[in-house]
Amino acid sequence: MDINLAAVKMRNITKRFGSVLANDRVWLNIYKGEILALLGENGSGKTTLMNMLSGIYFPDEGDIYINDEKVVIRSPKDAFAHGIGMIHQHFKLVDVLTATENIVLGLEGKLDLKTAAQKIRQICDAYGFDVDPDQKVYDMSVSQKQTVEIVKVLFRGADILILDEPTAVLTPQETDKLFAVLRNMRDDGKAIVIITHKMHEVESLSDRVAVLRQGQFVGDMPTKDTNAQDMTNMMVGYPVSLNINRPDPVDPKPRIEVKNLTVRSIDGILKLDDVSFTAMSGEILGVAGISGSGQKELLEAIAGLQPVEGGSICYVDDDGTHDELLGKDPLSIAEKGIALSFVPEDRLGMGLVGEMNLSDNMMLRSFRKGKGFFTDRKSPRRLAKQVVEELNVKTPNIETPVRKLSGGNVQKVLVGREIASAPKVLLTAYAVRGLDINSSHTIYDLINQQKQKGIAVIYVGEDLDVLLELCDRILVLCAGKVSGIVPGRGAKKRDVGMMMTRLGGKDNA
């Protein structure tokens, strides 16, 4: 490809955070009319690099050229002036405003919503977006909100778009739609950068891949000349296996029996509607569904954190005794001797305390042990060291606050603590969200080990490919109802995707 077509050239970009070298003399070209996939493990500096392009960080060293002209980007406003727009993982929209109002928010000059709405419709028609300019953001689905973010960037005249893990929150159908739009934009001559951990998306969408490892640029190549295995090896730096094991269930017996569970949110919205299923010991029960279909409420109800309107959740012990979990809080469940571990979706906001160090976070589960007034600090330290060693957690030491660790390492600390308590039931919510492929596989292996120990695992996931490869059975939720339970072996991705959007998966339109 002709070097002169490069929309963006980044040269020798270096960025340090304290003693951490996030980007180390990175060279990167971004071309017009091309979709570039930026790959790398967690903490390899992808997001940092893109944040420097979009004006959030300022590089310590190095130069940025746009259309062969050296530029200085000090703020997101400067970035927009150069036609660079970034769509972040966390949307930055005002809920009570309409799509149009959000899009023009912060623009200077006269406020003219009518013309703005017209221009938005034009953009939508040109690329095939599905947005109603007058719809309020709080009425929108996650995918619609993302669309508004993209249109916002285009509205401001961006022709270089950066998307940070855009598919993490989308269903397969929504992902297909997004990709179609991105291809339209590429064909229109825009430069697109997408950060993602999902290899099959890289393969189906991108024209070229660029790989970062530990802050350094390792190489780039046309996507058609490479494959998932090669790219992963390049990211990690050594050959890894991409297959997910699925050992046979071990002596499955009913462990958790959920009957007619109904949950309403504080605003009275039905979150779970008459949900019934049984989770077996020695088996991984996957839970699939569009995000917000009741997964969070389901796990939190079992863990004793969610007020419930009706139904029952029974814990079945090895000797066949039944214990009702409803109406118990986490403390009384533990006091009953029921070993239940829970890896929640919000790792630093719920599962761990970000400001505390590794050892103090281990103590969350164990600090009540022992009779006295004082805490036992030795055993959590020992556990922290053990988790760091066995799960290969990358941390300066066990006195480091966990918020300073990268996403994958935070998750290893959390999962490590939860399985250290020798649970009978393991609940996990989006256990690999945001994790790179190597860390994800560590987590799959850990979960499989638990399964083989005869533990009942409930795995709420979002990546259907993984659910289909890892789980023995898959419970599909659709708007709080059970859309069906399918065996993991032999299930079709398309069918599960359909069940996520329509009860039973039948097209009854």
Add this chain to the structure above:
Amino acid sequence: MHKNREPLFHIVKRGDMPWYFSWGVRAVAIALALICSAVITMLVTSENPIQIFATIIDGSFGSERKFMILLQNTAMLLCIALALTPAFKMRFWNIGGEGQALAGALASAACMILMKDQSNLLVIPCMVLTSILAGALWGAIPAFFKAKFGTNETLFTLMMNYVAIQLVAYFSVVWENPKGSGTIGVINPMTKVGWLPEILGNKYALNILIVAVLTVGMYIYLKYTKQGYEISVVGESERTARYIGIKVEKVVIRTMLISGAICGLAGLLLVGGTNHTLNSSIVDGRGFTAVMVSWLGKFNPIWMVLTSFLLVFLGRGAGEIATDFGLNASFGDILTGVILFFIIGSEFFINYKICRTKSAKKEEK
């Protein structure tokens, strides 16, 4: 396309620094603060700055009596700061230290006045008990409403101060002595009923000793006990606390009982230990200054010894300048403000460094 100049400076977060680095920065900050206040002094008053500094030091160390007052005031300020700290660690903004201490002071004075014919063996335990209970009650009321109804604790504890002040003002009239003065004079000056014992003939020694024990106790409580751990977890993340089965409401109320109880104890020490009287300004704004002590000391009881000492030292020095040089008392406050500005500002340079960018370096060449 519009072009930007590269900024001359940008701010970079520092990594972990060795302890001598951060202390070096603080020492430089204090030196700069002294220079800056010397310049201001010369410009505004045309006095010799060296003399002014000498007077500030003289205000605290000039005589044994001045030194003991410095220690006593430091101890009382530290006592209330220690009381507020567990609440602050829990992110419960208790700015009602003033009222909680007043409630304790009122209870102590009530015991002294109403039981004036009893033996100290009975009166003093009663004073200890009632003042601690009164302070705890004053602290627990906002905590209860916060836990049950989610009320705003900052406003609630603040308002409780005024209730306590008015109550004390009311009882000052009820118990006025002599009649018609509207104030309570020294209580039981002859019998000394309810006066806390002096140690080695020094009326401040007991207070200082109690607060020293309390400082170590609070350090251990926050750092090594299960309850201290629960306070940290609730403060950092209520959701994590619930997830792990901590009853947040219980911890909030329990911690505020402790916080209020120690404030009540401060009230007892003020009334029974040193002042032997009661008026609505007996706590002297320490309930608010203590907020600063706790924050500056980063909620660490051992650091707070230093910060409370510093604030009292500066305050005493300011007062001394005002009398010795016939300056307005506000001038001392200006100097205190300048010094605090530098000390608090130095934290920024400990956490961040300012780098010059390439173009700035190039221009220099």
